[in-house]
Structures are given as structure tokens and as C-alpha cells.
Amino acid sequence: MEYAVRCVLDIELKTTSQATAGARAIDLRRHVEETLVELEHRWIAETEVELDLVRSEASFLVAVEAGDEERATSKAWGVLSMAVHAAGGATSHRPFPRDAEWSVRLIRTKASPRTKEDKTAAFA
Numbered sequence: 001m002e003y004a005v006r007c008v009l010d011i012e013l014k015t016t017s018q019a020t021a022g023a024r025a026i027d028l029r030r031h032v033e034e035t036l037v038e039l040e041h042r043w044i045a046e047t048e049v050e051l052d053l054v055r056s057e058a059s060f061l062v063a064v065e066a067g068d069e070e071r072a073t074s075k076a077w078g079v080l081s082m083a084v085h086a087a088g089g090a091t092s093h094r095p096f097p098r099d100a101e102w103s104v105r106l107i108r109t110k111a112s113p114r115t116k117e118d119k120t121a122a123f124a
Contacts, residue, residue: 003072005111008059009104025053032058038083069111
């Protein structure tokens with residue numbers, strides 16, 4: 001079954017104290033865009049992202065095939081985590097590379113089964 005999984009990530013930049021708000025926003029957008037490119041390289045073509053610059057949070061909505069909601073959540077976070085690492089970031093459960101300029105922490109997830117109608121429409 002196909003699931004739509006929302007993963008909300010807190011993004012931390014190492015250069016936060018020295019960067020202006022504009023530079024920080026540019027860095028956040030760049031890291032999210034690089035992560036999206038890496039997701040596409042991992043056969044996750046259906047992805048949407050919302051970026052909250054005030055909270056430094058990114059909400060990724062990823063479509064995955066899985067047997068149940070728990071597996072869908074695990075699969076989506078696993079692929080998203082790999083994409084973050086490939087884009088040069090770090091995650092809380094895999095803190096390498098140690099010289100990463102940015103890192104993410106998973107705040108919350110939610111998986112919902114997708115129906116045939118959902119597949120023809122954009123993510124809700």
C-alpha cells in the first residue's frame with residue numbers, strides 16, 4: 001500500500017550566531033533544496049516540502065510503499081535521513097559527518113494511506 005508520510009524536521013545551522021537573518025534563510029533554503037535533489041536520486045519522486053524560516057523547520061511529505069503505517073514512517077524517515085546525509089547534513093541518530101554545517105532532528109511524523117483518488121491529486 002502507498003502512504004503519504006509527513007516528517008517535520010528541526011534544522012540547526014552551526015553558523016547561526018554569526019549569520020544575518022537573510023543569510024540564514026538562504027542557507028536553510030539551500031539545504032532543503034539539496035535534500036530534495038537527493039530524495040529524487042533515491043527514487044522518491046513525489047515529495048513536497050514546506051519551510052518555516054522562523055522556527056527553522058522543514059516539513060517533508062513523502063510518498064512511500066509499505067505494509068503498514070509504522071513501516072511507512074520508518075521507511076520515509078530512513079530515506080529522508082540518507083538524503084540529508086548525502087546533502088552534507090547530519091541527523092540526531094547518525095551524527096556523521098561531524099564537520100557538517102547543519103543538522104536535523106525529527107520532531108514528529110504522521111503516515112496516512114493514499115487512496116486512488118489521492119494518487120491523481122496533489123498531496124493534501
